[in-house]
Amino acid sequence: MSEQNIIEIKGVEKRFGSFVAVSDLNLTLKEGEFFSLLGPSGCGKTTALRIIAGFQDHEEGEIRINGRTMGEVPANKRPTNMVFQSYAIFPHLNVGDNVGFGLRKTKLSRNEIKERVAEALEMVELGGLQDRKANELSGGQRQRVALARALVMRPKVLLLDEPLSALDKNLREAMQLEMRRLQQKLGITFVMVTHDQYEAMTMSDRIGVMFAGQLKQVDRPEVLYSQPCNREVASFIGGMNFLDAEVTAENSESLEVNVQGFGQMTIGVNPNVQVHDKELLVGVRPEQLEISAEKPDGYDALVQGEVSDVAFYGESVHYYVRVDGLKDSIAVAVPNYFHTVDHSRGDTVWLGVQSASVIDLGKRESLGGEK
Amino acid sequence: MSEQNIIEIKGVEKRFGSFVAVSDLNLTLKEGEFFSLLGPSGCGKTTALRIIAGFQDHEEGEIRINGRTMGEVPANKRPTNMVFQSYAIFPHLNVGDNVGFGLRKTKLSRNEIKERVAEALEMVELGGLQDRKANELSGGQRQRVALARALVMRPKVLLLDEPLSALDKNLREAMQLEMRRLQQKLGITFVMVTHDQYEAMTMSDRIGVMFAGQLKQVDRPEVLYSQPCNREVASFIGGMNFLDAEVTAENSESLEVNVQGFGQMTIGVNPNVQVHDKELLVGVRPEQLEISAEKPDGYDALVQGEVSDVAFYGESVHYYVRVDGLKDSIAVAVPNYFHTVDHSRGDTVWLGVQSASVIDLGKRESLGGEK
Amino acid sequence: MAGVLRSETGKGLALSAPATLYVGLLVAVPLCILVAYSFWTQTYVEIDRKLTWANYQEAFTDPLVRHLMIRSVAIAGAVTLATVCLAYPIAYFIAFRTQKKTLWLLLITIPFWSSYLLRVFSWKLILGFNGVLNSALISLGLIQEPLTFLLYNEFAVVLTLAHAWAPFAILPIYVSLQKIDRSLLEAATDLGCSKLERFVRVTLPLTVPGIIAACLIIFIPTVGDYVTPALVGGSQGKMVANLIQVQFGAANNWPLGATLSLLAMLSVGCVAIVFVVAVTALGRRIR
Amino acid sequence: NAADLTVFDWSGYEDQGFYGDYVEKYGGAPSYTYFGSVEEAFTKLQSGFEADLAHPCTDALRKWVAADMIKPIDTSKLENWDKLMPKIKEVDGITIDGQTYMVPFEWGNTGLIYRTDMISADDVSLQLLADPAYQGKVAIPDAASSAFAMAALATGASSYTDMSDEEFQKAGDYLRAIHPNVRFYWSDAGQLDQAIASGEVTLGWGWNQSELNLIWNETPAVMMRDVDKGIATWVCGYVHLKSAKQSDEQVYDMLNALSSAASGKYIIESWGYAHANEDAFAQADPELIETYGFSDVDSFFEGSLFFDAVNPELEAKMLKEFERIKAGF
Amino acid sequence: MTKVIRIPWLAVYAIAYLVFLYLPVLLLPLFSFNDGTIVAFPLKGFTLKWYAQLGQQDTLLQAMVNSLIVGSVTALMATSLGLFAARAYVRYRFAGRELSEGLVMLPLVIPGIIVASSMLVLFISIGLKPSLTTVILGHVFVALPFSVSIMKSAFDDFDQSLEEAAFDLGESVVGTFRRVTLPIVAPGIIASLLVTFTVSFDEFVLAFFLSGNSPTLPVYIWSQIRFPAKLPNTLALGSLLLLSSVLLLLIAEYFRRRSIQSSD
Ligand SMILES: Nc1ncnc2c1ncn2[C@@H]1O[C@H](COP(=O)(O)OP(=O)(O)OP(=O)(O)O)[C@@H](O)[C@H]1O
Ligand SMILES: Nc1ncnc2c1ncn2[C@@H]1O[C@H](COP(=O)(O)OP(=O)(O)OP(=O)(O)O)[C@@H](O)[C@H]1O
Ligand SMILES: NCCCCNCCCN
Ligand SMILES: [Mg+2]
């Protein structure tokens, strides 16, 4: 990643009629950065990506790519390539011609094109499928063709709209690695839309979380995870137990809070939160809670409850624990150390938490539901 | 889940030209079971589902649903309903009419239909959207309409082709819970194709893992996770470190093995493995390894190595450790207890493992790559 | 300028401009001539350019005009109905039941690459007195005397035109059938529809645009056809276009011809609009 | 250049046998542009179409002259003018107000053609067309002037071009009486031939070329040439258009070639049409002349009805009435 | 297991319909061998003279060539114009769209004679002499509504992102159109070409008014119909035309199959 700014977006706004799909978007990306846009369905991720690509005009604001203002530059002249959410595989062309489509415009010879196509197909594990017809591909295969078709162009900026969503786990992980490797090797800037938080976290240098057209927080994955700016962002990245709390005392670095169920503790101030209030919301990640049949030692706060549900996630087991006085069950994630499930529904258990695990989420607000 | 067999598939084979898409499929499902088909892209999941639904004829084998042979029964007469991978929302009908489409064939009165439609839409969180036009829906909304349209028919068997793949995390989790609840309430048998292992594991009673047209293993999620029948299956469900081992002694219950790097230990025989050999392959799940800077106590085997990579997954951190003499790095997953990363690239660390965590994966074989 | 061309309106106008301008320029002249003539009068070869309603008066009071107008619309309606009903299954066949689509499309258009007049001659041979049909029936012993109701009546007009318009109905319907996503049909089957129900509830509504295109393409020109009725319609087959044709030809009364044309265009337009609205509404009512 | 001269004509008349002298002199044929009916030709010319010569029939001439489309013919430049049959040259329209406008070319009859194997020569008459026994067995032209000419003959009107109201009424009634018998109103001659040949229609009002065609196809059919029972004669020819661009010399060379006896012989023998040049009949094969019905031309010149221009008001009335009759009103 | 034999009703209907379509045109060849000038039963006897005479029928052959030229050019022009217009109508919402759509359909309703005579006036006044060119201009006018309606239904539901993808891969607007849009709407284009060619090939009124010294086939046949004696020549020509179309089709199909086989 260099220090050069490759994309600068300033105050971009896009309206469909009176509906604001993207509002006041500001974002600067460094050359070679891997950036992800994360957010619920319909929040405007695709729209934002299409504005960068040049497929969607915008009402306000400015976009610069590689130092050049993009106002009058049409999509085919921008140094970007895109992997479409709907794949957009050309139905009349076979796999090889789909991937080689853009290269035909370049000065490459036939043989070079052939080689580049073969190479790109190898990269997405579709080597040798050059002659398959588009309608004979499975969903995942189509997505990989779309990816290869954009990668083969070696653009300055690669825009990806949920590029891996139809892939199975192994392939997805392999592709994630491969894309990351490629990105670093070629120095391409990646802007990826995804709704897979793990994908976003493992691949990205930075993640932007979007809700209802607005970019709510842009940060490194660890920061996003440990210091989300509000309830929405917190719940969108990883699981989170939300608890009401009351601030009893505060200074610039820490808060004295009384957390529902768990009682009094001292927690750090979250620098990303904008408004604090007596009525505080705090969160605890499921994996940062200790669950045990016996009362555990060495925790800053403890609470007792009853296991209401157990879910097996493979590498971990999730227990849902009902605690008197709390509206929602508390989720606890326990690593699957020995292929055993230690507590079953109805068991009475203790939950322990360290105050360092309790995240300040700012002023409590009633949230409108998203559809 | 009752003891009644609802679906019996015997020796079904489907070829496209010379390409075998599904080969020798054998499967028996119990009434009320939630069954998932998991497998890499292009392995034949959709094809298998379409054969059950009656949209795809097959060259060999027999299918019985609810005790009846389906050979001559057309799709519209089968007691199944399907949620299509491409949604297949009728573009000329609004949401309400799409969902009510199949009910018009029944003897229900207009009002009853209206009620059932409203109920189904509530179920998928689209309540009140009856009058929306099909082309005014976002990707996620279309998928939910497709789900409601099939659910409202209350079929004996519901077939779902990646029903939640277009949904964002929060909605997907909510829908998973809702679908599971509904399935149990209505007693419908679900057959779901998914490529999300977590989805499969948390929702399903049993999971079938498919590779290249063949069903390799059918089991409960926990069994699949702890006793996968071979390398492919093991790697498809969760992460897995594969290690070469040599059998030095064996009996019907346990094996004395010398594991590359870790040395001698005694492990349990995996009942799902078909062929054992001196040349054994064993596996260890990343979360079942201990990583620490100091040599840890109480483990059956230890090995030293160097951290080559660190990946942040939110609820856990993955360390990749290079061990002398081993081809691949060993992955270790550590729960993200305190929002801290304890080891960084280049650190020398100890890895500890209990022999109970080491999984017997049978005869070592050179594997051909899957597409 | 570049900015204008990038907006929806700009692109739309730019793309449709060639066709619009082409038709616009060429249509303006005839339309103006038509309207102007309808308010003029003519005696022998002299045009009297004083504006008058006389032609309209004549057209509205003459029961012959009304009679022919209604008959024209009725015959054109019957032709349209027959053609589209006969053509739909073929379009369906080509779209869904055969791989050789282009071959079939050519097969159904080739017969029309011979002269129209010659084909009408042939129809007379088939339906006529000593025609193919009568000869066949007689040799089969089904009839003694040749049937005379086959030719020179409305039936013959409808049949001949249903033949003549066949590719014009098949092609648009084929195009709209071809586009139907196969998974929609599977979804309908999955929800319990038999093939017939699936057709009525999914396929048919989805092809409404093609059906409308076919109907308009056939109905509108048929109302204005005067050749076919004259050739196979016999003494019963006269339509309003024959009357118009006489005004422009033998009668050399362009003003009356123009007036009748305008009225015919208006009626056709009204019928077409009512039709499109009705079919669209009907398509929507199928659930 | 031969092809610089343009002739506006029915198709078929580009036959080089019709103007051999022109071909000889200019080394080729003129260019031809085709029309299907004289009315079409009139409309196209009125819209501005340009040509040197056109080929209408006499009944249209007054209208063409009134529309100021054609130039008078300088008969002194016509080598064959004197050899053209006087009776033909007298037909209304060829000369108007002392000016000659057309060089008559071919002529023929319009009459009742009937199947001799189904109707005897004694029984046949124009009145037979209205006989209920012939329901669906009759065809008449889809042209008001021709139909009213036939009606005038059948009802004994004094004049066809200037009928009195009473005569007009009678003619109309006659056509109305025929209407139920009419199988179709023919718009091209082939339609009539086809129907008579197949026996679908047994008698119809048509042109002599239909009779010819039936003869050539060995159909037992003939035209009723009895002047007392009613027969009509038509004359067509070439006119010099005002829009002509070619030199008079070339135009008149063509007119001379067309009206020569050699052309006449050719058209009589190989087309079966009568020609305006008297000498042509002397040179042509008498046997053919006999077969084609032109052995005794004088007799039907006397008693035949010629298609003169009908007075415009009456023509309009005829057209209107004919439309009503055809519609069953 | 008893195998139920299913009758492919639709295929049976398709064959029956083909018979319906071809019955009239197959009588043309029959009568082109008939030794008589009247096209009516009973047949008179076998002859090849109508074919033999064809060689001398320069005008008839020329008329056919003219019609083929006019038909092909008309089909190309009308389909191109229709293609662009339909694209605009389906894809963009713009001021004047409905007006333009209505206007383009107008040629269907205006009587041919009016269109024809006023076009002749117009063309002559701008110095355009009646010729095949003017006929083509006229035919494009009447064929346009056909191509627009067909192309409109072809563009309905066209997946926008395909064009965007091509554009994104660096293709120009024109290149995108040629390499992606065209092949995908190919069925519509073929349908439109076929229909507009057919419209032009059979059109008489405009061709009559707008053709100068080079008539199209319908004009020639129309004017000749007054001479039924010449009809059999036309039948012979029509039969040859039919035969060559079918032959062309079979040859094309043969090569298509061969190319498929060799690519396997
Ligand atoms: N052409 C359009 N006209 C009107 N509204 C639109 C249009 N395109 C998108 N929208 C609306 O804009 C909002 C943002 O759409 P967008 O496609 O950017 O969402 P997204 O974040 O990509 O969602 P998903 O994850 O489901 O793909 C949605 O509410 C959508 O309904
Ligand atoms: N009509 C067809 N003709 C030829 N091959 C086909 C056809 N349909 C599917 N296939 C092939 O069959 C295999 C299985 O396809 P299927 O759609 O069942 O895969 P899938 O497991 O559902 O994959 P995905 O998860 O990507 O949807 C694929 O390799 C595909 O390319
Ligand atoms: N009104 C009678 C006209 C007869 C015309 N006959 C045309 C024959 C072709 N020269
Ligand atoms: Mg999106």
Ligand SMILES: [Mg+2]
């Ligand atoms: Mg699939």
